[in-house]
Amino acid sequence: MKYSYQNLVSQYTRPSTYTPTHYTPTHYTPKQYSTSSYSTSYYSPEKYTPTYYTPPAYTSAYKSTSSSYKPVYNKASQYVSNQSTPVHQTSVVTRKPARTVRFTNDVIFQDHVRHGDLEMVGRFMRARKVRVDTIFHSGMAALHEAVLAGNLECVKLLIKYGADVHQRDEDGWTPLHMACSDGYPEIAKYLLSLGASTEAENANGEKPADLIDPDCKELVKLFEVGCG
Template sequence: HETIFQNPNSTSPAEESLKSAPRNVHFPNDVVFQDCVRHGELERIGPFIRGRRVSLDTIYHSGMAAIHEAVLSGNLDCVMLLMKHGADLHHRDEEGWTPLHMACSDGFPEIARYLLSLGADREILNESGEKPADLIDAANKELLELFGLVAGD
């Protein structure tokens, strides 16, 4: 006859296996995709789009679509990749801002130049009645020149 003494502070083998089991947390495709766009993980963006696991038209909880998130990240390569995969040049966020509005407001002349080269509408108004050029910071000479708002040197 054998007596087994168990330490009250120890855990059972079943409890141990629960503690050591890897935890898998799954996020919706849109959440993962939005994060990839924000961080400019270009190698992960294409497969999401090609696999039709996300829609470029989706407006996220942030009030913006992927193209807006890419512009705000300041990552021209990411913007170019989304446009190559069919993002809407004139997609509006919840406040009627287009990607060009965001590029102007956040001071990204290289992104604004690229969007304009694709035919972005300079005259389009957001819900506050502002054109993209109305949102340019007075200190951003490159954007002001791009919109013909200051004389070049």
């Protein structure tokens, strides 16, 4: 081995000439301290008399100077003051106008007929906004709608403005078919008085009398069927 720790330790010897010397402290004796030479002299402070500040007398010159003083604010100070004071801002919400739904004259006219609004029905007829024989989306004409509503006065008004008592709907029903089916003897009687056909057949081959409810005695008597 390159290094031998045993040889290194054996070669090291402490010097024999070293003799430890014990330190013997010298105790402090208070007798050695003499206070005879020390004389205490008490401090007698003089009473402090404060000198009060006497401001100069108020002069008219100072008054004139102070009255002419006008504070000048720079832009920075104004900006800070504006920021320090909250300002309530009202947000403006722009709303889009409501979408207007427009209905055709036929739809409006059909609604007036269903509700029996004779005044509006007459206005539409006089203004010729619609044709009285128009077939609505319901598959019926205005006269059919009036019969289904059971409004005899509306039926008369439509016929006055040219409605045909023989007009058929999409299923081949005449106004008399509907009057018999829904049990309106007064309307059926009025239509018959205007020459409505009792032999007209609908798409199913049914005549108006075939649609009469046997319990409706007025219609049964009117068509003279089922009597007994």
